[in-house]
Each structure stands twice: as structure tokens, then as C-alpha cells.
Amino acid sequence: MSSVGVVGTGTMATGIVEVFAKAGHDVLLRGRTTEKAQAAVGAVQKSLDRAVKKGRLSEADRDTILARVTPTAALEDFSTVDLVVEAVAEDLEVKRSVFTTLDEVCKPGAILATTTSSLPVVECAAATKRPGDVVGLHFFNPAPVMKLVEIVHTVSTDADVIATAQKLCLDLKKVPVHCGDRAGFIVNALLFPYLNDAVSMLEAHYASADDIDTAMRLGCRLPMGPFQLLDVVGLDVSLAIEKTLYNEFRDAGLAPAPLLEHLVTAGRLGRKTGKGFRDYS
CATH class of the missing domain: 1.10.1040.10 (N-(1-d-carboxylethyl)-l-norvaline Dehydrogenase; domain 2)
Known part of the structure; x- marks a missing residue:
């Protein structure tokens, strides 16, 4: 899995972008406007700059990581990505609208993930014609620091999607736990x-x-x-x-x-x- 799309420009979204870019993935960061997307990339840079200042990251590595992140205002740009992580407001109708559009623009086989902390993942899946490809990936804030990811499967999530999510979390140096789709998940x-x-x-x-x-x-x-x-x-x-x-x-x-x-x-x-x-x- 080489290319990833992240929908959202908040703290959770920018943290997840940083996690994927550090792990070597090309990341498309989508904001509602070009300005918001560019500002979110700026937030990623600030986080990386802090790591450089503390001696945890070299300037060369920071520049390499940043080069993997591309801002966009168009969900249509996600047509070639292997995974999309939705990290917008914790509002079910907003999330369902995003998933409906992702269903239309993403290629067959792309995994569609939501970072919701408590809303029903199955509601996002039901907004698509590919519910088997939808999974919950609940990162914890701050995403670059916190190790845990809850992998949330619905009654429709395909077994190979869950297995891919498991491998992905391990590749990101995260600790995955699995749970069913109920309010609040585990934590x-x-x-x-x-x-x-x-x-x-x-x-x-x-x-x-x-x-x-x-x-x-x-x-x-x-x-x-x-x-x-x-x-x-x-x-x-x-x-x-x-x-x-x-x-x-x-x-x-x-x-x-x-x-x-x-x-x-x-x-x-x-x-x-x-x-x-x-x-x-």
C-alpha cells in the first residue's frame, strides 16, 4: 500500500498524515479549500520542525517526509489511492456524505476507513456500494505519539480488509486491537x-x-x-x-x-x- 488519502485538516487528520508520511507513504491531504489544505500541511511541518529542534529528526529526513505530502481541495484526486482515511468532524451526516463521494471516485479495492471515535462505522459503510471495503481505524491523539489503533469491523467488513488493516498498523509501528462496531469501541x-x-x-x-x-x-x-x-x-x-x-x-x-x-x-x-x-x- 503506497498511496494514502486523508480527508480533514484538524489535529487528528494532520497527525495521521504525519504518521503515514514518516512510514514512507505518499499522502494526499484534502481540505475543503486549497488554503485549508495548505495550512494543514503547514501544521505537519510545524510538528516535524519541533522534532528537529528536539534532535529526534534530521532536517534532511524532515524535508523527505514533507515532500511525500500533497495538499488538495478535490476528493476526485483520490481516484488512484489505495487507502482513504476520513478524519472530518464527528458528525454522522458529514461523514456519510464524504463516504458517498469516496465510493464514486475511489478505485475498486481501495480501503475506505473512518477515524470516528464513537459513531457507527456501519453507517459510513451503508453510504457506499462497497460496505466490505469499509473499516474503522481509530487513532488516538496525538497520532504521531500514541501507539494504539482500534480496528473496528462491521458486520459487512471483508476479512481481507481487516487483515490488511492489521498489517498496515504494524507497518506504521502501531499496536492494533480489534473490536466490533459498537458505540465507543473499547477505550x-x-x-x-x-x-x-x-x-x-x-x-x-x-x-x-x-x-x-x-x-x-x-x-x-x-x-x-x-x-x-x-x-x-x-x-x-x-x-x-x-x-x-x-x-x-x-x-x-x-x-x-x-x-x-x-x-x-x-x-x-x-x-x-x-x-x-x-x-x-
């Missing part, structure tokens, strides 16, 4: 009920955010407490995942804590906006 299905419980605990004035974070870091040896993690992930993203879990399982305990919804409504989305559960301004 988020276990992680987000815990995060939601932490918000409910804070909301009930049971303990402060600082004390809850300290307790979970020192008591469970976690690298971050729940509120630190929520602010890094983004409260809007976290709320979307909580809603997906609740909508699938209809367990009252999975209903998003009202405080989380209020903070999102107020535009306090975490580190990316300067305020979340804590003030970073």
Missing part, C-alpha cells in the same frame, strides 16, 4: 462513563476538580485526572461521545452530566478555547 466505552461520573461528582459538590484529579492520578497512577483529560480532549468532543453512548445503550447512567452540557453551551470547550473545567488564559 471510549470504558473511559467516558468514568469521565461522566467525575463530572457528576463535581456537580454534586462531593469533591473539587483539583482533589478528584489528584486522587485519580495518585490513587490509580493515571497520567492525568478526569478534568485534565476532558479539557485536553475537548468538552464538545466529549459531550458528543457521551451522547453517542447514551443513544446506543439507553442506560440512564450514561446520560451526559448537565454541567458538561452547560460548559459546552457556554463555549468553554477546554484548552482549545482557553477555558473548560479550568481557566488556561
Whole structure:
């Protein structure tokens, strides 16, 4: 598998582009406009520049990696790629629209993958006439650093597509795990009920955010407490995942804590906006 297309220009998309380019793949990075695509390539370059500054990468290797990345604003340019990784907004209708177009423009046998963290992969597959070629490849943020990839198979995913995804992850120096297509997959299905419980605990004035974070870091040896993690992930993203879990399982305990919804409504989305559960301004 030599050529890869990545749809999206956000942090997740640019991280995945970097991962593939470092592994020797030619990568087409598609943004909604040429300017957005070029800016995303700039974000990849900034990440590589940081690696050069820290002595982890030579300038020559950085230039070689960057030369493998081509920006585009046209999904039609993906007609020759072997794999497309969709990394757009966590919105099912937006993703389905992308997959419908990819189905039309990509060559037969190309693998169509989604990086969704919680939405049904089968919904993306159903938007195509080739559901056997659709698989979930859930990378974790930051993609160049995090080793885990969840390979998510639907009831329609072909066995050879799953096998190819497995080999690809190993070639990328990632650690793949396999799971069925259910809300949250493995990690988020276990992680987000815990995060939601932490918000409910804070909301009930049971303990402060600082004390809850300290307790979970020192008591469970976690690298971050729940509120630190929520602010890094983004409260809007976290709320979307909580809603997906609740909508699938209809367990009252999975209903998003009202405080989380209020903070999102107020535009306090975490580190990316300067305020979340804590003030970073």
C-alpha cells in the first residue's frame, strides 16, 4: 500500500498524515479549500520542525517526509489511492456524505476507513456500494505519539480488509486491537462513563476538580485526572461521545452530566478555547 488519502485538516487528520508520511507513504491531504489544505500541511511541518529542534529528526529526513505530502481541495484526486482515511468532524451526516463521494471516485479495492471515535462505522459503510471495503481505524491523539489503533469491523467488513488493516498498523509501528462496531469501541466505552461520573461528582459538590484529579492520578497512577483529560480532549468532543453512548445503550447512567452540557453551551470547550473545567488564559 503506497498511496494514502486523508480527508480533514484538524489535529487528528494532520497527525495521521504525519504518521503515514514518516512510514514512507505518499499522502494526499484534502481540505475543503486549497488554503485549508495548505495550512494543514503547514501544521505537519510545524510538528516535524519541533522534532528537529528536539534532535529526534534530521532536517534532511524532515524535508523527505514533507515532500511525500500533497495538499488538495478535490476528493476526485483520490481516484488512484489505495487507502482513504476520513478524519472530518464527528458528525454522522458529514461523514456519510464524504463516504458517498469516496465510493464514486475511489478505485475498486481501495480501503475506505473512518477515524470516528464513537459513531457507527456501519453507517459510513451503508453510504457506499462497497460496505466490505469499509473499516474503522481509530487513532488516538496525538497520532504521531500514541501507539494504539482500534480496528473496528462491521458486520459487512471483508476479512481481507481487516487483515490488511492489521498489517498496515504494524507497518506504521502501531499496536492494533480489534473490536466490533459498537458505540465507543473499547477505550471510549470504558473511559467516558468514568469521565461522566467525575463530572457528576463535581456537580454534586462531593469533591473539587483539583482533589478528584489528584486522587485519580495518585490513587490509580493515571497520567492525568478526569478534568485534565476532558479539557485536553475537548468538552464538545466529549459531550458528543457521551451522547453517542447514551443513544446506543439507553442506560440512564450514561446520560451526559448537565454541567458538561452547560460548559459546552457556554463555549468553554477546554484548552482549545482557553477555558473548560479550568481557566488556561
